[in-house]
Amino acid sequence: MIEGLLREYQKELLLKNNVKTTIERKLYQVKTFLKWCNSQNIELSGINSADIEIYLLQKSTKRGVQVQNREVIHHFFDICINRGILFENPAAEISIRTTTEERQFSVPSIEEISRITERIRMVDTLTALRDYAMFEMAFGSGARIGELVSLDIEDVNITEKTTMLKGKGRGEKKCRFVPLTDVSVKAIQEYITRRNALNGALFISVTGKRMTVSAIYQRFKLWSAWNPHLFRKAFCTCMARNGCSCEMLSRLLGHNQASTLNHYSHLTTADLHNNLHRSHPRSPSFSAMN
Structure with a gap:
């Protein structure tokens, strides 16, 4: 089942004109998340927003990394909903805040x-x-x-x-x-x-x-x-x-x-x-x- 979902996810990425490196990166992020769920004995149909938040915090403290992973997971769960595996998207409830430090970035003058x-x-x-x-x-x-x-x-x-x-x-x-x-x-x-x-x-x-x-x-x-x-x-x-x-x-x-x-x-x-x-x-x- 998982392999079929990943193939469908890959097809959607191709339809959205993602370049090869982007597709590889997003597939890797989804697979890493699913591997983590398996290590925590969490079934795909039983994943909730709290599980995703824990994963994102363990993955990185940087907002950019968290946002990127959250978007990938959200997209993958949309496919799960289309296949009838989930009835709602648990990633939709997650809001990642920006800290004051992260709003500031330095560029060369x-x-x-x-x-x-x-x-x-x-x-x-x-x-x-x-x-x-x-x-x-x-x-x-x-x-x-x-x-x-x-x-x-x-x-x-x-x-x-x-x-x-x-x-x-x-x-x-x-x-x-x-x-x-x-x-x-x-x-x-x-x-x-x-x-x-x-x-x-x-x-x-x-x-x-x-x-x-x-x-x-x-x-x-x-x-x-x-x-x-x-x-x-x-x-x-x-x-x-x-x-x-x-x-x-x-x-x-x-x-x-x-x-x-x-x-x-x-x-x-x-x-x-x-x-x-x-x-x-x-x-x-x-x-x-x-």
């Missing part, structure tokens, strides 16, 4: 990012040039680490100063075009010129293969105390503080589902460029206005 990129620029190697371009892409466009991995040279339009980012999920509907700062464009152009490359993966390892998520993460940690996602948060923070509208920022970050992008149809590429060049500290017009 523009001064810290400048110090990091200046230090990278002092090293005259192809690897350092690649890392510099990665840092500028993460901060200059708010790209996710997975989007940095999947970037191809053909995705970057040097002339129009735009790039296509392949977002979370599958298919063309998950792709978005975003403008690039002048610094990002110059860094990418210098890197691909030095590589003498015209197509293929933008960021490659010393062996010539496309860099992995783990490899990019390690390069960020080598040069700084910050992981790549915090550079995405720094992008968001800088843009918001300097007047970028919420709807424009949401589009730049790719936070919207394809079904909710219709009300953004009146926004043009020029609108995106104007907002970026007015709000991002890497843009020449930003310096002139401030």
Whole structure:
């Protein structure tokens, strides 16, 4: 029975356009929870909200981890309800509170990012040039680490100063075009010129293969105390503080589902460029206005 439920859960994840790594992670989380229930002699049909709360607290004290596991368990129990194994979802009653400490997060400032990129620029190697371009892409466009991995040279339009980012999920509907700062464009152009490359993966390892998520993460940690996602948060923070509208920022970050992008149809590429060049500290017009 459990195997059948897991297969059905996996099918639903595929239908929702989850990427392979997300599906594997969610299946692992469900299996870990079911294994814990078995160790506690708790039958699937007898699980209640108190059991789930105990599991979540034992799993981690971090709210983010608890929320993620709770959502996965909730989704799995929805399938159990559809199959008639449960009549109500015990995970629906669970509310995970945010502490004051967890609401606060630290992101690198523009001064810290400048110090990091200046230090990278002092090293005259192809690897350092690649890392510099990665840092500028993460901060200059708010790209996710997975989007940095999947970037191809053909995705970057040097002339129009735009790039296509392949977002979370599958298919063309998950792709978005975003403008690039002048610094990002110059860094990418210098890197691909030095590589003498015209197509293929933008960021490659010393062996010539496309860099992995783990490899990019390690390069960020080598040069700084910050992981790549915090550079995405720094992008968001800088843009918001300097007047970028919420709807424009949401589009730049790719936070919207394809079904909710219709009300953004009146926004043009020029609108995106104007907002970026007015709000991002890497843009020449930003310096002139401030």
